[in-house]
Amino acid sequence: MQKTAVEKSNDPIAAQLAPVGRETVQDRVYLELRRALIGGLFEPSQVLTIRGLADALMTSTMPVREALGRLITEKALEALPNRSVRVPPITLERMDDLLRARILIEGEAIALAATRMSPRQVSVIESMLGEWDEMRALKHKKDVDREVTLNQSFHFEIYRACGSAVLIPMIESLWLQSGPCIRVAIYAFSEAGEVDTAHFHRSIVAALSVQDATVAREALVADISRPFNFLRNKLQSEAASKGTS
Amino acid sequence: MQKTAVEKSNDPIAAQLAPVGRETVQDRVYLELRRALIGGLFEPSQVLTIRGLADALMTSTMPVREALGRLITEKALEALPNRSVRVPPITLERMDDLLRARILIEGEAIALAATRMSPRQVSVIESMLGEWDEMRALKHKKDVDREVTLNQSFHFEIYRACGSAVLIPMIESLWLQSGPCIRVAIYAFSEAGEVDTAHFHRSIVAALSVQDATVAREALVADISRPFNFLRNKLQSEAASKGTS
DNA sequence: ATTTTTGATTTGTGATCACACTTGTATTGA
DNA sequence: TCAATACAAGTGTGATCACAAATCAAAAAT
Numbered sequence: 001m002q003k004t005a006v007e008k009s010n011d012p013i014a015a016q017l018a019p020v021g022r023e024t025v026q027d028r029v030y031l032e033l034r035r036a037l038i039g040g041l042f043e044p045s046q047v048l049t050i051r052g053l054a055d056a057l058m059t060s061t062m063p064v065r066e067a068l069g070r071l072i073t074e075k076a077l078e079a080l081p082n083r084s085v086r087v088p089p090i091t092l093e094r095m096d097d098l099l100r101a102r103i104l105i106e107g108e109a110i111a112l113a114a115t116r117m118s119p120r121q122v123s124v125i126e127s128m129l130g131e132w133d134e135m136r137a138l139k140h141k142k143d144v145d146r147e148v149t150l151n152q153s154f155h156f157e158i159y160r161a162c163g164s165a166v167l168i169p170m171i172e173s174l175w176l177q178s179g180p181c182i183r184v185a186i187y188a189f190s191e192a193g194e195v196d197t198a199h200f201h202r203s204i205v206a207a208l209s210v211q212d213a214t215v216a217r218e219a220l221v222a223d224i225s226r227p228f229n230f231l232r233n234k235l236q237s238e239a240a241s242k243g244t245s
Numbered sequence: 246m247q248k249t250a251v252e253k254s255n256d257p258i259a260a261q262l263a264p265v266g267r268e269t270v271q272d273r274v275y276l277e278l279r280r281a282l283i284g285g286l287f288e289p290s291q292v293l294t295i296r297g298l299a300d301a302l303m304t305s306t307m308p309v310r311e312a313l314g315r316l317i318t319e320k321a322l323e324a325l326p327n328r329s330v331r332v333p334p335i336t337l338e339r340m341d342d343l344l345r346a347r348i349l350i351e352g353e354a355i356a357l358a359a360t361r362m363s364p365r366q367v368s369v370i371e372s373m374l375g376e377w378d379e380m381r382a383l384k385h386k387k388d389v390d391r392e393v394t395l396n397q398s399f400h401f402e403i404y405r406a407c408g409s410a411v412l413i414p415m416i417e418s419l420w421l422q423s424g425p426c427i428r429v430a431i432y433a434f435s436e437a438g439e440v441d442t443a444h445f446h447r448s449i450v451a452a453l454s455v456q457d458a459t460v461a462r463e464a465l466v467a468d469i470s471r472p473f474n475f476l477r478n479k480l481q482s483e484a485a486s487k488g489t490s
Numbered sequence: 491a492t493t494t495t496t497g498a499t500t501t502g503t504g505a506t507c508a509c510a511c512t513t514g515t516a517t518t519g520a
Numbered sequence: 521t522c523a524a525t526a527c528a529a530g531t532g533t534g535a536t537c538a539c540a541a542a543t544c545a546a547a548a549a550t
Contacts, residue, residue, distance in 0.1 A: 269534090329501075
């Protein structure tokens, strides 16, 4: 990035790309890894090396190690006693643990949001439903990435309306932790002829538009429980078939 | 730390102090800062510099910057646009936000713990009450540090029994964030002739010993709300008197 | 006297190096 | 043939340096 002092003057293009936004390399790496984690691009139990990521992200090891450290403290990654770091493996206990925490905290967030959202804000959320239908219309190629991204935008647009600077980062941390599980579940959905996700989102919007916190919470719980329950069944049946073989 | 290769052989003392525990300097710095934050040793709005902390902790800047990055992601510290980092200032909104989150999550944790704790575990908690009384007996010098530490041990001994690897780190993060507020409140308590904290803890233990999750949750809420309410009143009266002057 | 400008100091960020430790493989021994 | 040892490649950690940006102080101009 910063090799010589000369670059400063002879690199107007880079200056144009980042004219005022003081984005550090460390933050870029952190956000990149975060996105990959939430999207489930890394598979559970996969080990990550500092130098490997540094090469892949075209920087030195320095920003990567700081980003990894931050992700470890949010439990998005796991530090092994060997000092190597991996994405945490999926276990049934951990899944239930994560789901319970998400129901608790995201449920509270949407209940708060339901009482605080203006009709203007609700309409913004509602318009995102249309995007979802669009995507489902041309579903020949199952665009899992876009599905994950859209789902994330939908939920966090709501959570942001709860107005809690404490709850939102916690929810982000929970999504970070459950990202790998979710991706596995969504793949399984696609194979198993998936239920209409938009239906659940419509129920949420309906509850929000009449400011019904209780119903909104219930609808949200149903929505976020779905992939977990699906994955739990899948893992249990796999374990059962393995036990009999 | 690691100057020459010779140190390895000619430093048996250090080897004895850390015979097998592979403690890195980074972790030491992180835990040190964490302890200071929860204990409220830094005052709100105080800015921290990497080199300053590195000198104080007798290491290079490297472990400090990583520790600071980790604390920033848990919202225990705040990154200013200047790239300097400070402990977040206290505002009424933030206090209410923190208290609500703590009631939600710690309440859930103790409710879980109430149903899962063995009588053995309850007796361990109960014995900590005795320590508390001891300390209060010889209270000529108000040992705020010990008070904070003891309170922390009491609560986390309970939370650990909830058995959730997801909730506990979140609670730690919340304590980290509310640490500075609490310290201010405890000082105020000492000045204002403090209420008996042990009384609240006894109520909690009583509820736990009969495995009553609801009562335990209520008792806990009363306990953790106290310093927040006290501090809120203090800040509001200060603001009022400033408005009239 | 107030404002502006300039220069020096401080501070965060990224890169690189040195070292300890782990891991995996090949070589040597029985 | 198999086990144990030794060697080599790889990896995380800490220290140090270079640089840019911010901060602060003093000097200059209005």
